[in-house]
Amino acid sequence: RMIMTRESDYAVRILRALAGGEKMTVGRICEAEFVPVQFAYKILKKLAKCGYVEIFRGAEGGCRLSADLGAVTLYDLLRCIDEDLFVNACMSPGYECAWRGAHCGECRFHSNLAGLQRVIEDELKRRTVGAMLG
Secondary structure, X not given: OOOOOHHHHHHHHHHHHHOOOOOEOHHHHHXXXXXXXXXXXXXXXXXXXXOOEEEEOOOOOEEXXXXXOOOOEHHHHHHHOOXXXXXXXXXXXXXXXXXXXXXXXXXXXXXXXXXHHHHHHHHHHHOEHHHHHO
């Protein structure tokens, strides 16, 4: 599984569509950014929950960007979309490793993955969505 899934890619596209600051309908966003409608509503709900967009209901409905994309890191966005950011399942909190349990010790591979995990997270935290879209 990739770090950036289709859902997080669609989230970036939605934010790109809204980056101009104007209120847009979901249909217009989907058409402009090639986001399937069935994904758009689910993703917009997550983006609204994180405070990145504001959703307006009713006949004059739509949505508008409510966050500064220059302050939203790629890490923040991926966490908002609920992406697992682990290079391997054993990085996940609470993971029970059968091998480590059987060998009562440190797994050198796990230790190396932990270092890689930190590097990836640090890079994701350094890059803002605004700068990447800019």
